[in-house]
Amino acid sequence: MAKQDIEITTADGTARAGLFRAANGATAGVILYMDAFGPRPALDGMAERLAALGYVVLVPDLFYREAPYGPFDAKTAFANEESAARLRALIAGTTQAMTMRDTGAFIDALTKHGVTGPIGTVGYCMGGARALNAAAAYPDRIKAAASFHGGNLAGDNADSPHRHAAEIKARVYVGTAGVDRSFPPEQSARLAEALRAAEVDHVIENYVGMGHGWCVPDHSVYDEKGAERHWKRLETFFGETLGG
Template structure:
């Protein structure tokens, strides 16, 4: 497996990204959407694990329009007033529409590596973006996964449940057992939207897991829950990107 740091041209500039490619390359590729703390060694390790399973993996910096920053500490980022305000500001300034547009360039970057089948996975804020990206690129994205993603069926105009009808990908949603950003009523709305749209999907409740459990540098990281997440994620991609 090799890692290269690249810059991807987009309509709004150049997005830095880590590109992880297994030995000999791969026709199967995954875009890994970061959580709110930015690209960092913890996400690199997750990308390396995906690459070791035979996938070319791209980890783009979704906050690239904001200039230089962090990355933030996943354990303290929201606990400290200054960093919390900065993170929230960057999240608000990086809209779902921006990420949907950028996704075309991200998929092209993987395509330049010989990738022909594409999946997307997102964590925390990246979860909703993964589903919206699948809706924006239905003929390219074959599988999309969200883990502890928030606001997947909110009242916002860009909530993913509103575009379920345009999703052609298989969808997996792994939700934290108790998560204020994705309460049971939102889960029910999302399930109904996906079912009515005839999207092949699974929404799974990780009982006892807290928001952020799957990412190793989070304070609430849970090893058993993370391994369960890897089993589900690799099964989704192995079946959908074959």
């Protein structure tokens, strides 16, 4: 499966993205919101696996406003003071509001490339909250939103996803690391209550024994068994909601 490198015009510039599709005339799309280390071969491989299930998959560079940057080694970047500081600056400088504006352009890009059906989102790490917020921002197109080891899904910030639960019309799946300081038990309870109150069809599942980042193959805490469990859940979830 070939990767197609495309450029997407946004309100703030030009975002590079990878587009992946199987040769099956897929009309349903998926936006994969990256983790903090940016687009790279590990995410390309994950996008290829999703595309093989019957979706057109887009992996946009959320940090495009700061390009060029990196590359970062997902195993060591936060252990190095210089690269850790750079990563924190990139994350802080790319707000949820920016990504939500960009998501309109991402949806337009998928439409341009043949996606006329429903769209799903999936995000990892910093991408988790963005995947959920995208469902709130674009409820007419996004029918499924998944987060894996996403942080601050029910935090104190105004842009925390739980505050926008009432706008979500999609089904939601949240897979949490067994112990994750960025998404502690009190946030999980707060998110669950917000989704229940908003009558959002949702599942929050705790992957006991997994660390933050377990799904992504180049991450220092990658766990093959846990990652395969995540793939089974994601395949079923998108299959039921997007028709893949």
